[in-house]
Amino acid sequence: MDFKPFSPDEARRIVQSLQKPAVYLNMTKDWPSLNWTVKHLSSCLTDRIRFRIGKRTEDRAPLFETECSYIEATLKEFLHWTANDGESSAGPFSDCEFREFWAYADYKYIAQLFHDKPAMFQDVVWSDFGFPGRDGHDSTLWIGTQGANTPCHLDSYGCNLVFQIQGRKRWHLFPPDDTACLYPTRIPYEESSVFSRVSVVQPDLKKFPAFRRARAHTVILQPGQVLFVPRHWWHYVESLDPVTVSVNSWIEMDIDDEARVQEALTKTIVCALKSPPSSDNDDHWLNPTEERVSSHDENMQYLNLAAKACMDKTRDRTEDGTLLAGSGKRDSSGLLKTLASDFSFVIPFGPHLIPVNCEVHLAHKPRCTCPKDTSYSRGYKDPSLCQTLSAHIECKGEPGCDGELLESSRLRAHQEPGSSDRREAGVHISTNDMIECLAHPDVIALITRLLMHRQRELHQ
Template sequence: MASKPFTPEETRSIVQSLQKPAVFLNMTADWPALQWTVEHLSSRLTERMRFRIGKRTADSAPLFETDCSYIDATLKEFLCWTAKDGESNVGPFSAYHNKEFWAYADYKYIAQLFQDKPAMFKDVVWSDFGFPGRDGRDSTLWIGTQGANTPCHLDSYGCNLVFQVQGRKRWHLFPPDDTSCLYPTRIPYEESSVFSQVSVVHPDQKKFPAFRRAQVHTVTLKPGQVLFVPRHWWHYVESLDPVTISVNSWIEMDMDDEARVGEALTKTIVCALKSAPSLNNDDQWLNPTEDGVSSHDENMQYLNLAIKACMDKKRDNTEGSSLHSEQPRVGSGKRDYSGQIKTSVSDQSPSFVIPFGPHLIPVICEVHLAHKPRCTCLKDTSCCRHNDFLLCQSRPQSQDKPDKDEPRGENEYCQSLGQHAYQETGSAGTSDGPAGGAGVYISTNDLLECMVHPDVITLVTRLLMCRQRELNS
């Protein structure tokens, strides 16, 4: 077996330095998990697992997990259903024609799936990426049919490494700066995810006008390749082949204590408002991935613990810097859950250059293709491709600056929210809304969209922290 293009230490440095998505090639050829076809797994996994079912449509609204159907079936039944040409009479799948519906076994924790076969954990070798001891136990398995998809969302914590095993998946990624263009929502609620109200593949441009400025980065991930998704990058994923399998590992290498407080605050607000009896509070707001609704007391306890942990760490860092003001304190800085010091981008050597080339491909913005920019490839060609990934990194500056009179995304977001509230009532007043007057009805979800807006959560988090400092001074 030929040596890998990067050592574990080099790969970890790359991952810690990347600010945009990128694809690693030629790193997994010797991973046993590359042989995890559905046929192979169906012989190893005989217990039933939950599949999410969705209809193959081109709607201008996202299909959230709360809107899907769910069945329990074995992988053998799943394999038989996918093999049927125009038939659906396969056990639990009998109600779903395989030409009209897709199926997805997603978020399956490998530690639970193979708890009686721990040797299979070693088939996934994340240690090659500079994370010693990390393997299948720290990963999730995703098995789907063509059309299976994950709604566009961002993960609140950490970053992701995605290993494609079988079939191809198309990734649509958006940078954190595009958040206002994606109309974020916390309904359905999932603790570590923020969803987009936009169907990014079939967007409703009239309802979501700011989306036209979103900078979509697309890539088709193939078997053996590993995609790195940085923290807070939005992503929508769709399966392209009859059967696809991928293994995801969520890396908490850039966890932020203030972000923990923000998530605890968000959960407290969402659960408090959505758990309250109300005429317009009857939607399926809790994502199926959540175990259940926590009580207000539990959420407040979690919020207090998050604030205390953040305060303690800030105090430790302050005391350490004052005691050793002349010398940097060894071991200071942020740590991950295992207690290891986290290396930030600024910790890297100024001379460190990310080695893009045939073994590491940047995921580019689609606008690059549309405007045919100057190519900055490593190869001496005018516009070259390696493994179907275009190695261009430039973008016209005019795309970065909107026209002088063009409304900003945040304003359009607010306008859209108000229009949405008005359209829901369809009149200047309803039986459960205000009588007469301005013709605007604010629902619980409308209120939540404003209260848990990232800027609002950040402000309230800092106010809470300031209050605690004053009380403890």
């Protein structure tokens, strides 16, 4: 076996300690999946799979999955289309000029694709990163052409390890504290994903002025490299080469149960507002990754289960959130003993572990000083939740502060072309306007804290 710069225990310790994206090098040289080129996979997978289709144009608005076309094709048909390079071709892609369109078979579960070839699961060796038993069965496959992209979004919980196999991909990553600058939205709705309304590679700064302050961390991931994406980091991904292949493993690690309550609450609100038929509910609001619209009763059951799990996990904590005496080992400073609190551990950045650095850092610009906590997961700690929310809404700080985002509908009316006509015609609040406010991550965090506070009072 080839030399590995980090043992499995060291690699996992790094993952658990990293607070920013980083790239592992020289960890996959002996992985059989390094040979998973599209040509190789086309001989293993003969069934048709679904490709998402988009135009190779730079737009000032993100191309969400609900706005794309879709084609069912085999990998051999896909390869034939890419090999023509502009010439007309027969088959499923016959109406798509290769130079004008991109195709992406994204988020394909390897366990489903190769259910009849389980031996292939072992070709992806995530155990080298300290996750024993984790392999291709716990991973997804991504195959695309140049220009194929994933809309900018964050994952509500979990972190990601991404193994690049063929071609290169450029990753644009933004820290959780930049959520206010990314203009989050839950339409289209996908459970555990928050999308950005900004086209991060071609931003409309008149419509989204706060994006100027976003701190972009960019990296081009090369074949054989593994990218670590921490929890709640925003990311936009674009393929740079004619054909790209990568494998992604989402890892649920140290998940905050409160985040699950937030997701359940968001789902309940979005489905309640978008499910009933109405004149402005005819858009494609449900992402293709979601199988169906769950009923209100199902969503409330899910919310109650998440709340119960959160309550059960925090019963050994005092009211201010600190652990009760004796519940868990502590270090010399009194903190719960975890790898993350092991301050003696120095992350070994060097030739085998490269940090993804900030490309644009505008932190020197003044930020709004209104009372807030912009981290998606932390919510607000002020015991007077209603007063905190009220203060946020009243804030009139610089563009991009949370007070402004909570009035996003009002701002768009002033910023978008033709807004003067709309003001003269009177106020029009759509269902999506309501969702953007009610399901804003900061508002959901506040409501979650209020709900859990009331539940604790009832069960004291």
